[in-house]
Amino acid sequence: MDDCIFCKIVKGEIPSFKIYEDDEVYSFLSIGPANFGHTLVIPKRHSESALSMTPDELGELSKRINIIAKGVKVGSSAQGVNISFNCGKAAGQEVFHTHAHIIPRLENDELTNWPEKTYAEGEAEEFAKKIRESL
Numbered sequence: 001m002d003d004c005i006f007c008k009i010v011k012g013e014i015p016s017f018k019i020y021e022d023d024e025v026y027s028f029l030s031i032g033p034a035n036f037g038h039t040l041v042i043p044k045r046h047s048e049s050a051l052s053m054t055p056d057e058l059g060e061l062s063k064r065i066n067i068i069a070k071g072v073k074v075g076s077s078a079q080g081v082n083i084s085f086n087c088g089k090a091a092g093q094e095v096f097h098t099h100a101h102i103i104p105r106l107e108n109d110e111l112t113n114w115p116e117k118t119y120a121e122g123e124a125e126e127f128a129k130k131i132r133e134s135l
Contacts, residue, residue, distance in 0.1 A: 006097035010044050019071070025064040030101070034111055037076030037104040041065050047098045049087040061100070069102045078104030 008014045009028065016028035019039050030038040043061055047053050053061070065083060073081050082103040086093040105111065119127070 004046055004095075004097050006042050006095055006099065007046050010042070020064065020068050022064070024060055027064070027068050034101075034103045035076070035078070035106065035109055037072055037078065039068060039072050039102040041068055041100045041102065043098055048096050049093060050085040050098050050100075051087045053098060061098070065100050065102065072102045072104055076104035079107055080105040 005014065009016045010026050018026070018028050020027040020041075024044055025041060026044055027039055027041040030040050041061065041064060043053070043057065045057075047057070050058055050061075069081050069083055072078070082101070082105060084101050084103075085098070086101070103111070
């Protein structure tokens with residue numbers, strides 16, 4: 001896609017702090033990190049989100065994410081990492097090119113996770129049924 005910022009990074013038209021590259025994947029530091037060392041992993045071939053990839057494509061991307069996440073954890077001296085995909089605007093996706101976030105986590109880094117909700121009586125069964133039926 002010609003106007004996609006991540007496609008331009010892959011082509012070298014926009015500079016980045018490259019972490020990893022092979023024939024299928026490119027990885028670089030986020031310019032707006034949640035913690036220092038926050039890394040993005042993208043497929044070189046444009047796709048809108050992880051949900052628009054085939055299972056095989058996503059599997060290949062995941063293999064690289066696993067390797068890169070281990071490097072991010074060690075290289076940033078983190079105690080853990082969050083690995084996530086934001087799929088769709090409502091989920092916080094801002095660049096519509098598939099990308100995984102690898103965020104180094106440190107004890108007491110003050111990053112928060114989302115709040116938990118509680119299902120009302122019978123609600124969990126209904127959600128589970130609807131999700132199973134849509135698979």
